[in-house]
Amino acid sequence: MSSTTTGTRPFLEVKDLTVRFETDDGIVQAVSNSSFAVERGKTLGIVGESGSGKSVTSLAVLGLHRTRSNAKVAGEIWLDDQELVTATDEDVRKLRGGKMAMIFQDPLSAMHPYYTVGAQIVEGYRVHHKGVSKKEARTRTIDMLARVGIPQPEKRFNEYGHQFSGGMRQRAMIAMALVNDPQLLIADEPTTALDVTVQAQILDLIRDLQDEFGSAVIMITHDLGVVAELADDVLVMYGGKIIERGPAADVFHEPQHPYTWGLLGSMPRLDRDVRDRLTPVKGTPPSLINLPDGCAFHPRCPYAGRNGNRSFTEVPELRGGVHAVACHLPAEEKRRIFHEEVAPNL
Amino acid sequence: MTDNLLEVSGLKMHFPITKGVFKRKVGAVRAVDGIDLAVKKGETLGLVGESGCGKSTTGRLMTRILEPTEGKVLFDGRDVSHVGQAGLRPLRRDVQMIFQDPYSSLNPRHTVGSIISAPLQIQNIPTPNGLKSAVQDLLKLVGLNPEHYNRYPHEFSGGQRQRIGIARALALRPKLIVADEPVSALDVSIQAQVVNLLDDLQREFDLTYVFIAHDLSVVRHISDRVAVMYLGRVVEIADREQLYKNPRHPYTVALMSAVPVPDPARRERAQRNRVLLTGDVPSPINPPSGCRFRTRCWKAQDICATEDPALIPRLEDPASHQTACHFPVTEDEVVAGRRPAGAQA
Numbered sequence: 001m002s003s004t005t006t007g008t009r010p011f012l013e014v015k016d017l018t019v020r021f022e023t024d025d026g027i028v029q030a031v032s033n034s035s036f037a038v039e040r041g042k043t044l045g046i047v048g049e050s051g052s053g054k055s056v057t058s059l060a061v062l063g064l065h066r067t068r069s070n071a072k073v074a075g076e077i078w079l080d081d082q083e084l085v086t087a088t089d090e091d092v093r094k095l096r097g098g099k100m101a102m103i104f105q106d107p108l109s110a111m112h113p114y115y116t117v118g119a120q121i122v123e124g125y126r127v128h129h130k131g132v133s134k135k136e137a138r139t140r141t142i143d144m145l146a147r148v149g150i151p152q153p154e155k156r157f158n159e160y161g162h163q164f165s166g167g168m169r170q171r172a173m174i175a176m177a178l179v180n181d182p183q184l185l186i187a188d189e190p191t192t193a194l195d196v197t198v199q200a201q202i203l204d205l206i207r208d209l210q211d212e213f214g215s216a217v218i219m220i221t222h223d224l225g226v227v228a229e230l231a232d233d234v235l236v237m238y239g240g241k242i243i244e245r246g247p248a249a250d251v252f253h254e255p256q257h258p259y260t261w262g263l264l265g266s267m268p269r270l271d272r273d274v275r276d277r278l279t280p281v282k283g284t285p286p287s288l289i290n291l292p293d294g295c296a297f298h299p300r301c302p303y304a305g306r307n308g309n310r311s312f313t314e315v316p317e318l319r320g321g322v323h324a325v326a327c328h329l330p331a332e333e334k335r336r337i338f339h340e341e342v343a344p345n346l
Numbered sequence: 347m348t349d350n351l352l353e354v355s356g357l358k359m360h361f362p363i364t365k366g367v368f369k370r371k372v373g374a375v376r377a378v379d380g381i382d383l384a385v386k387k388g389e390t391l392g393l394v395g396e397s398g399c400g401k402s403t404t405g406r407l408m409t410r411i412l413e414p415t416e417g418k419v420l421f422d423g424r425d426v427s428h429v430g431q432a433g434l435r436p437l438r439r440d441v442q443m444i445f446q447d448p449y450s451s452l453n454p455r456h457t458v459g460s461i462i463s464a465p466l467q468i469q470n471i472p473t474p475n476g477l478k479s480a481v482q483d484l485l486k487l488v489g490l491n492p493e494h495y496n497r498y499p500h501e502f503s504g505g506q507r508q509r510i511g512i513a514r515a516l517a518l519r520p521k522l523i524v525a526d527e528p529v530s531a532l533d534v535s536i537q538a539q540v541v542n543l544l545d546d547l548q549r550e551f552d553l554t555y556v557f558i559a560h561d562l563s564v565v566r567h568i569s570d571r572v573a574v575m576y577l578g579r580v581v582e583i584a585d586r587e588q589l590y591k592n593p594r595h596p597y598t599v600a601l602m603s604a605v606p607v608p609d610p611a612r613r614e615r616a617q618r619n620r621v622l623l624t625g626d627v628p629s630p631i632n633p634p635s636g637c638r639f640r641t642r643c644w645k646a647q648d649i650c651a652t653e654d655p656a657l658i659p660r661l662e663d664p665a666s667h668q669t670a671c672h673f674p675v676t677e678d679e680v681v682a683g684r685r686p687a688g689a690q691a
Contacts, residue, residue, distance in 0.1 A: 049533040165626050166397075195396035195560065197623045200604035204622065222534055225606030229613055248610040264608070266538035268567035270590065271607045277545070278567070280538030284503055 009078055010037035011216050012061070012184055017075035019056050019065065026289040030056040032240045033075075035318075038233075040183065043210065043217040045231030045248065047224060047263070051285055053240035054220045058186045061218075062102055063092040079184060098128040101182035105189035107169040111161035118142075118157030121176045128180045144175040148205060167198035171205070178209060185210075186218045191226060203229055224267060228252055236260050239286050239296030246323030256325040256334050258301050261342045272346070279345045295328065303329055303337065350420075351522055351554050352385040352408060352441075357417035359403050363631065376630050377403040379578035380417075382657070385522065390548065390555040392569030392586075394562055394601070398627055399575040401558045405524045408556060409443045410434055421522075439469055442515040446527035448507035452499040458485070458510055459495040465517045484513040488543060505536035509543070516547065524556045529564060541568060562605050566590055571666075574598045577638040578630055580657060584667035594660055594667070594674035596621075597639045637672065645673040 019031040031053040038044045048054045056065075061079075065071035066089055077084040079100065084092060104110040112120055121141040126132055132140075138157070145153035148171040161169060170190065177185060187206065191199035207230065210217055219230050227234055227248065234251040236244040236259065244257040255261055262281030268274070283300040286292055294312045298304040304311040310328045318326040327334065358381075360374035378400040385391045385408075393401045406412045407419060410426055419427045426437055442465075445451035452461055462481045466473060473480040482492035488509040499507055508528060515523055525544070529537040541564065547553060559565050565572055566586060573583040574595065582595040593599045600621040607616050623642050628634055634641050640650040649672055659665050660674040 049535060167626065196562070196604040197396065197600060199606075200620060200622055201624075203606070204617075223606065224534075224608040228608045228610045229606045229616070231610075252608065252610050262535055266534045267608060268541075268563040269608060270563050270566065270602065270605050271609060271612065274567060274586070278538035278542055280542070281535045282539075284505060284536065285533070 009081055011040045011080060012218075013037045013076075013078040014057075014061065015076040015078075017057065017060060017077065018073070019053075019060050020072045021068075022070045022072070023289075028288045029240050029291055030288055031060065034235075034237075034242050036233075036235055036242065036245060038184070038216040038218060040216050041210070041214045042232045043219055043230050045227035045234045046218060046220045046237060047222065047227050047234060048237035049222055049285055051288060052237040053288075054237050055188055056240075057237070058102070058188055058218060058220055061184075061186065062096055062100060063087075063089075064096075066092065094128075097124055097182075098180045099182055100184040100186070101177035101180065103170075103173050103177050103185065103187040103190045105192055107166075107173040107193075108161060110173060111169070113161060116158050116160055117164065117172050118145075118159075121145075121172075121179050124176055125179045141175070141179065144179050145172065147209075148172070148175045148178070149201070150175070166194055167201065170194060170198075170202055174202070174205065174209075178213075181213060182215060183213075184216045184218070186220070188220045189222070190219075192221070192223070199226075206230070224252075224263060236263070239291055240288055241296060241326065242318055243297065243326045244324070245318065246320075250323040254323070254335075255338065256320075256323070256331075257297075257327050258303055258329075259297050261338065262300075264346055265342070275345065279342075295326075306333070349387050350384040351387045351422060352556075353383070353418075353420040354404075354408065355382045355418050355420075357381040357383075357404070357407055357419065358415045359400075359407055359412060360415045373631055376578050376633060378407065378414075379630075379633070381578075381580055383573060383580065383583070385554060385556055386571075387521075388552060388554055389570040390557055390568055392565035392572040393556060393558045393575060394560065394565050394572060395575035396560060396601075396627065398577075398630065400578040400630070401560075401575050402526050404575070405443070405526045405556060405558045408522075409441050409524050410437060411443070435469070438465075439518045440521045442518065442520040442523050444508075444511050444515050444523060444525040444528045447531055448504050448511055449499075449531075451511055452507060454499055457496050457498055458490075458502075461499070461510060462514050462517055465514060469518060471518065480517075481513075484517055487516065487547070488513045489539075503536075505532050505540060508532060508536075508540055512540075512543065512547070516551070519551065520553070522554045522556070524558070526558045527560070528557075530559060530561060537564070544568065562602060574601065577627060577633050579638060579670065581639065581671070582667075582669045583657070584663070588664070588667050592663070592667075592677055594663065594669040595639075595671045596643050596645050596673075596675055599675050637670070639671075645675075647673065 015035050017031055017034045021028040021030060034057060046054045059065055060073055061077055063084055065073055073085055118141055122137040125137045125140055142153045142157055145156060150156050150168060150171050164172060191202050221227055231248045234248050235242050238259050244260050265279035281300050286296055292299050294314055295316050298311040307328055316326040316328050318324045357378055359378040360376050362371045363373040365372045395401045407414050414427055418425055459481050462484055463477050482495060485492045490509050529540050557568050569586050571585050572589050573580045576597050582598050593602055600623050603620045625642055628641055636652050637650040637655050640646040655670045655672050657668045657670040659667055660669045
C-alpha cells in the first residue's frame, strides 16, 4: 500500500483524489485527498456509511463523473501505468467496460428494461471487440451466463431483466461486467439488496472468478462482515476522507480510529456472546457541504479534545506505514484505549 | 388466563390472483400458510426469514392491518380475527406498528407534531397539559429535539425519521409493538442507536415486541425467542441461545452459516463450514408438497415429499424448541466445525 514513485507502480494507484460537486446549496466535498492502491489478484474493501464518499471514489476511477459539468475531479489515477484523470474521454471510454468494469448495487435499474439480458451483454462485448460476429458474441455471452451459474443460459439469453430473480439478476450483472475479462472489477454494494443465502452465493462467485482471472477487485460496502470475508486491504472512509487504511487483519483486530471502533461496536455479531448493549457512535454523519473544522469526526468523537484543541482546528493527516490512520490521538494512547475501553465491549 | 399476550393459530393469508373482467380467481399467493405462534407478555419475539417468506404478512395479520383468510388471532384472550372497524379501534390502542421505510411511512405534508398527535386525537386521549406538550414529551423520549415539533419529515435524516415513527407508535402507550424491519434501511451506526432505543423503551414501558427482520445478528441481539420462517410457515422456533447454538432445521443451519463474520481470521473456517443453498425459493403460489424446504435441502428423502413435518420438539430438545423437520440436524453435525455431511459446497 505504499505510494512510492520508485520502481513499478501498483496496478491501480490513486493519488490525492479529490472530487467536488458544485450545487445550488454549496460545494459538496465528496472525496478529499484520498490515496490508495490495489494490486492484481488482490481485493480492496472500502467501508463507510451513506455519504462517506465510497461510491464517488469508485465512480471517479471509472471516469463516470466526466459527463457531469458540476463535478471537479483532481489528483491522479493510474491504471496499469496509464493516467486517467487527464486522459481523453475517448481513451477512458475504451477502458471502461473493457479493462475496468463495475457491478452496481441495484441490478434492476442498472439494466435496460427494453433489451433482453443477452442483447445487453452482446453489445458490451462487441463494443470492445470490433469485428466479432454476432454469433460469436452470442456464444461468448452464453458461456459467461453459464460461468456465473445461471441455469439454462440459452433460454435466459432471450429474457428481460425483470424476468430474473434478484440473485439471478445480480449474476447476469456480473456476467456483463466480466464479459471483456476486466483486470479491475469494482463492485459497489453488490449484495446489499440480496438475502443472506444469495449473498453467500454471489460472494463465492466473485471470489472464484477473481482466483481464475487474477483481477484486482474493489469491494464497496457498508457491511463489515462482507469486507472481512473478501478483502485483503481495507479503507475506512468518513466525511469524504480515508480515516483508516491497512491490511484487513490489522484493521479488524487492532482498529485505531475511534470511528472504526464505533462501526465495530454498532454490529451485533453471531461469533460472539450477546452483548447487553451495542456501543455505536453518537450523533449523525456530517453534511459534505458543511464539514466540521479540524477532524471531521470530532463532533461525534468521545476522545476529541484529549490532547488540547487540535481536533477542533487541525485536519489530521493519514499517517503510518502499512496500517495508517488519520487521528490526533498518540499511537500509544489509541492502543491503550482500544484494548482497555473499547475491545471488552465488542 | 395465560401469560400470552398474543396468540395466532392456524393462521393463513392467501392473496387471490384474479384474471379477466370478472376477476375470476385463478389461484392464490399463499403468503402465510398455517402458522401457530404465541407472544408472551414482556418478551421480544424475533421473526426471521428471507424475502417472500411471509414474515411481514404475519406482522400485518398480528396487528390486524390484514384480515386472515383462515385461523385466529387472539389478543389478550379476545378473538380479534374478524372484528370490523369499530372493534379494531380499541385494539389499535394496545397494538402498534413500526414500519421499515422511514420515508414512505410518514406523510410528507404533515408536521411531526400532527403525525405524532394523530393517534391521540383519533382515540380521544385526554392530554392534561395539552396536545403539544404530550407530543414534545414523546419527542424527548425517542431522543429528538422537542423544538422540532413544527418541522416536516423531509427535514430529518433516516434515523431521525425512524425515531418519529417510534414516537407515533408509542403515543398510545400500547402493550404490543410489531416492528417490521425497523432498522434495515438505516446506516450501521444509526441502526445500533435505534436498537438501543427500542431496548430502553421496552424496559421503561414494559413493552412486548414482535421484531421482524432478515438480519440474523440483529434479531439475535434483540430477541428472547426467535421463529424462523420459510415459504409461509414457521420451520423452527426456540429461545434465542438454544436456537443459535443448536439450530435443528437444515434451513436455519444454512441461513446462519451464510452470515458473514466480521473477522478476517475466521474467514476460511467460515467459508469451509458454509452450507450454500442452490436455486431460489419456490413460488408461494404453488409450494412443494410435504416439507416446503425439501427442494433445496441436502437431507431430503422420500418421506419429505409426502408428509408435511409437524412443528414439534425434536431429538432431546426442550419443549420450547420446536422444529418442523423429519431429519433434524444433530449437534455433532453442527458443532464438529465442519459442513454437515452431504451438504453442497
